[in-house]
Ligand SMILES: O=C(O)C1=C[C@@H](OP(=O)(O)O)[C@@H](O)[C@H](O)C1
């Protein structure tokens with residue numbers, strides 16, 4: 402059902418505790434299911450994508466109890482999983498689909514993976530190709546390019562793999578397969594992508610070496626159940642960082658924000674644009690860095706975003722584009738062609754929807770160019786079923802001169818189920 406967002410010149414004030422990181426939440430379940438013993442998770446993100454991951458492992462016979470944001474996983478390790486008698490449904494989640502392929506390849510069960518309409522269009526060959534080189538038995542639509550994909554768990558060999566694309570999902574699928582393969586696997590990245598898998602492997606007791614964008618992992622290592630504290634998701638925080646910067650008379654404090662440096666590109670961009678923000682990174686209860694960020698209404702200037710910054714903010718580009726519409730001068734986003742294979746083609750979706758609001762924005766082959774500042778007006782926006790496009794539209798509505806209609810606000814629960822509740826809690830008027 403559509404949602405009409407009609408806010409009369411609001412300001413934003415208050416404190417928000419940012420909900421759990423989606424990438425770390427997925428991995429906490431996956432690692433807990435592969436490990437021997439009990440794993441307890443604190444701050445788990447109860448979003449549609451992460452619930453899809455839980456559902457897949459429950460179908461594999463892993464005992465998982467969810468009590469609010471606390472999750473308990475009991476497993477006797479990957480060899481104890483049972484063959485699922487149902488298809489594993491990965492919903493809208495690229496992370497679930499791609500990482501599961503790596504994990505299942507080295508298990509001793511046979512299974513079939515399928516996702517929603519968006520997942521069925523997203524490229525899987527980037528994962529199935531290296532996994533097949535490791536000996537994985539995978540059969541997917543169009544030669545392993547798309548789901549549904551059937552996986553027959555088998556004994557895997559190690560691989561020396563030069564990543565052709567900066568993708569943490571590809572890297573993680575290979576590393577998780579490598580854990581159950583024979584010999585040492587080496588993965589070389591062109592640009593450093595998020596390293597939650599590497600950090601969590603260490604946290605669960607594995608020996609992994611990372612140096613100069615080269616990762617080495619010896620196969621046959623056992624993981625041991627442990628306690629995981631999930632930091633808040635900086636990709637979710639990004640929407641409120643942007644809102645705090647562009648909505649007049651605003652000041653927001655965001656607590657519990659994950660500050661892993663492979664994810665903090667949004668902070669670098671806000672600083673380059675001249676935003677009024679401060680970070681206190683003294684909270685230290687997780688194996689991942691976390692802290693509090695304060696942001697105030699800011700005068701922004703355009704900036705250039707490309708190169709190795711892109712993987713550090715890939716999911717934040719929709720909201721950065723909105724920021725850029727309010728910045729003085731030109732913002733150029735380049736080397737971001739990966740946006741075309743996300744939940745939807747995010748270059749086209751961002752450009753189409755921001756244009757409807759009156760933005761001066763042009764799509765390029767590998768990104769977009771935005772000229773600002775431009776006053777924005779209301780319009781009927783399409784989310785394309787993409788949570789990040791939906792949240793970009795909702796934040797834009799805080800500064801539009803008239804109402805914004807979102808066709809499918811429900812898609813936001815893929816990563817941020819309490820987004821509107823949190824927005825209402827800091828919004829005056
Ligand atoms: O590994 C992960 O948890 C993710 C990796 C990124 O995707 P790619 O690996 O396709 O870049 C990111 O866009 C996605 O939201 C989550």
Ligand SMILES: C=C(OP(=O)(O)O)C(=O)O
Nearest residue numbers: 493494495496716743744
């Ligand atoms: C791209 C995203 O997630 P996934 O690839 O897991 O669907 C995202 O959350 O923006």
